Amino acid sequence: MATADELAEAYGDWRGRCNANPRLAKMLRGWDRTVHLVTSDTGEGYTLSVAGSVLGELRSGLVGAPDLVVTATSEDFTDLFWGDLNPSEKYLNGEIVLAGSSEDVMRLDAMSMVAFLDQ
Amino acid sequence: MVVVGAGYAGLSAARNLVDAGLDVVVLEARGRVGGRVWSETTRAGALVDHGGQWIGPGQHHLQGWADDLGVTTFPTFGDGANVEIREGRRHLFTGLVPTSDREGSADAVAALLELDLLAHEVAPGEPWTHPDAIALDRRTLGDWVVSEVGSAAARAMITTATLGVFGAEPCELSLLYALAYAHGGGSMSALLRTAGGAQERRFHGGAQQMAVRVAEALGDRVVLDAPVSSVRHGPGRVSVTADRVTPDGHRRPWRVDADRVVVAIPPATQGRIAFDPPLPGRRDQLVQRSPMGSVTKIHAVYERPFWRDEGLSGQVVADTGALRLVFDDSPDDASHGVLMGFLAGHEDRILDGSGTAGRAAVALAELAAAFGPVAGSPIEVVEQHWSAEPFTRGGPVACLGPGVLTGCGPALREPVGPVHWAGTETATAWSGYIDGAISSGLRAADEVTAALGRPVRQGA
Numbered sequence: 197m198a199t200a201d202e203l204a205e206a207y208g209d210w211r212g213r214c215n216a217n218p219r220l221a222k223m224l225r226g227w228d229r230t231v232h233l234v235t236s237d238t239g240e241g242y243t244l245s246v247a248g249s250v251l252g253e254l255r256s257g258l259v260g261a262p263d264l265v266v267t268a269t270s271e272d273f274t275d276l277f278w279g280d281l282n283p284s285e286k287y288l289n290g291e292i293v294l295a296g297s298s299e300d301v302m303r304l305d306a307m308s309m310v311a312f313l314d315q
Numbered sequence: 316m317v318v319v320g321a322g323y324a325g326l327s328a329a330r331n332l333v334d335a336g337l338d339v340v341v342l343e344a345r346g347r348v349g350g351r352v353w354s355e356t357t358r359a360g361a362l363v364d365h366g367g368q369w370i371g372p373g374q375h376h377l378q379g380w381a382d383d384l385g386v387t388t389f390p391t392f393g394d395g396a397n398v399e400i401r402e403g404r405r406h407l408f409t410g411l412v413p414t415s416d417r418e419g420s421a422d423a424v425a426a427l428l429e430l431d432l433l434a435h436e437v438a439p440g441e442p443w444t445h446p447d448a449i450a451l452d453r454r455t456l457g458d459w460v461v462s463e464v465g466s467a468a469a470r471a472m473i474t475t476a477t478l479g480v481f482g483a484e485p486c487e488l489s490l491l492y493a494l495a496y497a498h499g500g501g502s503m504s505a506l507l508r509t510a511g512g513a514q515e516r517r518f519h520g521g522a523q524q525m526a527v528r529v530a531e532a533l534g535d536r537v538v539l540d541a542p543v544s545s546v547r548h549g550p551g552r553v554s555v556t557a558d559r560v561t562p563d564g565h566r567r568p569w570r571v572d573a574d575r576v577v578v579a580i581p582p583a584t585q586g587r588i589a590f591d592p593p594l595p596g597r598r599d600q601l602v603q604r605s606p607m608g609s610v611t612k613i614h615a616v617y618e619r620p621f622w623r624d625e626g627l628s629g630q631v632v633a634d635t636g637a638l639r640l641v642f643d644d645s646p647d648d649a650s651h652g653v654l655m656g657f658l659a660g661h662e663d664r665i666l667d668g669s670g671t672a673g674r675a676a677v678a679l680a681e682l683a684a685a686f687g688p689v690a691g692s693p694i695e696v697v698e699q700h701w702s703a704e705p706f707t708r709g710g711p712v713a714c715l716g717p718g719v720l721t722g723c724g725p726a727l728r729e730p731v732g733p734v735h736w737a738g739t740e741t742a743t744a745w746s747g748y749i750d751g752a753i754s755s756g757l758r759a760a761d762e763v764t765a766a767l768g769r770p771v772r773q774g775a
């Protein structure tokens with residue numbers, strides 16, 4: 197289990213790397229979305245937004261209507277943000293669940309893979 | 316009613332026509348049903364699928380047949396690390412994409428996303444209606460890869476994926492066709508996935524069983540060893556001639572007259588049937604421009620799946636060589652170990668002259684490079700070289716080049732008088748797959764019953 201602070205710190209690191217990555221900036225072009233993160237073990241909710249090809253800060257709580265909801269354990273979120281976890285494995289065996297329109301799911305799936313590979 | 320071909324499409328058409336109360340004769344060229352799906356027990360006692368074998372999420376027609384007939388499935392083995400062969404070196408990775416060249420893989424994932432976003436805008440059943448259809452159909456998938464994908468490693472990954480899905484090189488496929496095909500199965504990434512995708516599960520007892528059972532239920536309506544050579548058609552009447560093998564082993568023309576015919580064979584084999592009067596020009600051009608992909612499946616059978624002991628999944632992704640993709644095709648109970656490799660596209664054509672033994676030697680050397688010397692000494696190797704099959708002519712599916720869909724696509728399903736078209740190539744979803752074959756047969760049967768003024772049945 198990861199604490200809210202640990203998760204926020206890991207996200208901050210990931211966000212910095214993503215926003216500095218030109219390939220991701222291209223993939224995120226024109227894709228402005230609200231994403232909710234739900235931790236399945238600690239039952240917490242977070243909100244982040246993508247706007248103008250940039251990932252925004254992580255806010256505590258489920259704010260606004262989400263385009264996408266990602267559910268995973270707090271540990272998996274933290275590992276994913278630190279770049280220690282290959283997201284495709286976790287999607288494939290259903291440990292990370294993405295809910296949203298098929299296009300949004302496709303985008304988030306691909307961008308998290310690129311963020312993992314291209315760090 | 317006559318149905319030509321007892322693959323999944325023809326059997327589906329026949330089953331639905333019989334359910335609608337019509338008299339049906341199915342003429343099948345081979346001595347077996349199932350067409351591109353053929354399960355065989357090898358001498359060593361392993362059951363292999365020489366053609367279609369997998370079922371994935373969203374394939375409701377095939378799942379429906381399996382449920383009806385009580386055929387069960389099991390997950391494709393995928394535990395452990397996959398082997399990547401890149402520039403002749405061996406690496407291990409887990410998850411969907413190789414990780415030895417992370418930047419190349421990131422490029423490949425970004426490119427796949429681009430393709431999937433494009434594919435989402437193309438209607439699988441009628442790609443020619445896309446506002447940019449002409450432009451998308453003038454380019455090949457290969458042109459797109461060259462202009463959009465920066466790194467050589469990513470291009471090689473997309474080529475390997477294309478070979479696995481189509482049995483063709485990216486330069487052979489119209490971009491519009493590739494996009495429509497991908498969307499028909501959800502997305503390109505869905506076509507490439509094992510878990511969560513088109514390679515997710517296999518059938519206990521092999522994928523041909525459902526065809527065999529449906530044919531058994533159709534009984535003597537299914538006539539084997541009856542390759543159709545000509546179709547004469549006039550308004551509301553057809554007469555279909557097959558070269559039937561007589562009990563004394565001779566071939567004799569055998570004619571069946573009917574109100575309508577459903578032709579459920581690959582387009583490339585339709586060109587070998589004499590239609591009288593000839594087909595409309597556009598339909599004939601479509602047939603001429605629908606070559607089959609090139610694919611051979613090679614199965615190496617071992618006492619046991621020894622690679623699993625080393626934490627390997629049995630899957631290989633290679634950027635060069637003959638076998639670009641390998642899977643663990645062992646039975647669910649692991650009573651044998653079976654590695655199955657695809658030989659596809661250019662390599663398959665180049666190795667045509669090497670014969671079965673030559674292809675096996677190349678395949679075993681590559682399996683040994685991926686899994687160690689033990690893999691080079693299986694108890695048995697069997698192959699199915701689909702290009703040499705006169706009633707299939709390649710596989711897994713027809714591969715349309717530039718200009719075909721926009722020029723001839725609307726002729727795909729359009730009946731010609733009393734002649735109706737089925738087959739996976741005509742499907743509006745999962746074209747190229749068993750599921751698409753079944754739905755195409757259902758659609759053709761509905762066309763026939765509607766034309767005859769019978770009520771159209773709903774569902775599968």
Ligand SMILES: Cc1cc2nc3c(=O)[nH]c(=O)nc-3n(C[C@H](O)[C@H](O)[C@H](O)COP(=O)(O)OP(=O)(O)OC[C@H]3O[C@@H](n4cnc5c(N)ncnc54)[C@H](O)[C@@H]3O)c2cc1C
Nearest residue numbers: 320322323324344350351367368369543710711739747749
């Ligand atoms: C190597 C390989 C792997 C594949 N893997 C998969 C997979 O894992 N999952 C999946 O869903 N799909 C897979 N496919 C594709 C799948 O097998 C096909 O999409 C499907 O079986 C096509 O069915 P069909 O009825 O349309 O055509 P076919 O199966 O080709 O049936 C046509 C039938 O018509 C007969 N015929 C041909 N000419 C004549 C004639 N003149 N007169 C009478 N009969 C004739 C043929 O003998 C054949 O029985 C694979 C195919 C291959 C080759």
